[in-house]
Amino acid sequence: APETWDWRDHGAVSPVKNQGMCGSCWAFSVTGNIEGQWFKKSGQLLSLSEQELVDCDKLDQACGGGLPSNAYEAIEKLGGIETETDYSYTGHKQNCDFSTGKVAAYINSSVELPSDEKEIAAWLAENGPVSAALNAFAMQFYRKGVSHPLKIFCNPWMIDHAVLLTGYGERNGIPYWAIKNSWGEDYGEQGYYYLYRGSRLCGINKMCSSAIVN
Numbered sequence: 001a002p003e004t005w006d007w008r009d010h011g012a013v014s015p016v017k018n019q020g021m022c023g024s025c026w027a028f029s030v031t032g033n034i035e036g037q038w039f040k041k042s043g044q045l046l047s048l049s050e051q052e053l054v055d056c057d058k059l060d061q062a063c064g065g066g067l068p069s070n071a072y073e074a075i076e077k078l079g080g081i082e083t084e085t086d087y088s089y090t091g092h093k094q095n096c097d098f099s100t101g102k103v104a105a106y107i108n109s110s111v112e113l114p115s116d117e118k119e120i121a122a123w124l125a126e127n128g129p130v131s132a133a134l135n136a137f138a139m140q141f142y143r144k145g146v147s148h149p150l151k152i153f154c155n156p157w158m159i160d161h162a163v164l165l166t167g168y169g170e171r172n173g174i175p176y177w178a179i180k181n182s183w184g185e186d187y188g189e190q191g192y193y194y195l196y197r198g199s200r201l202c203g204i205n206k207m208c209s210s211a212i213v214n
């Protein structure tokens, strides 16, 4: 695998979004992953609808939280996902307004990645941005640089947030994950969180997954 890689350099990542006062981080993690998978398949970068998942994914709990694995299954069952423009984000649960005719992208299945960070990096460089989950405690106090929280402040067994791994690399010899967050562009470094890579920090390695588009 390459020493360093970032899908933002290859046009596979949409602009940073803002989930607002809704616990829909899981939906943003999944749309970010599918945007990347669709880009790999079609060469087209679309911004996909989180609101469709909030309203129509009955396996998850809308603003009360969700699991990427459930969301992939829901999108397969629905038949696909609409664009952000066609099914725009409001940040609260509404009646499902999904229409098959407006499907812009679809997925065929999904995969759970191994928990080894070297294998996750190799998979990412080859296949696209990866949906991940982590303990977000340290993220809430992050401003800039490569975050390296003490394990006691970032228990890998207390995962409560879902994000998107868009790349990895090193800053002054410090290995990091580039993490697209969904708390707006004012968060962290232009909306991104950089987390030390290689010590399984905050459980970042435990729930990596991706949709598969055949």
Ligand SMILES: CCC[C@@H](/C=C/S(=O)(=O)c1ccccc1)NC(=O)[C@H](Cc1ccccc1)NC(=O)N1CCC(N2CCOCC2)CC1
Binding pocket: 022, 023, 024, 025, 026, 061, 063, 064, 065, 066, 067, 068, 133, 136, 137, 140, 159, 160, 161, 162, 207
């Ligand atoms: C209220 C939900 C907040 C939301 C988004 C986070 S957030 O709002 O961005 C944030 C997180 C941390 C600090 C500050 C802000 N979190 C989630 O959606 C998290 C994301 C997650 C957690 C663990 C593994 C994978 C993904 N998921 C959840 O909170 N879940 C809700 C409970 C659900 N249970 C499934 C089994 O049946 C009972 C319900 C599982 C998903």
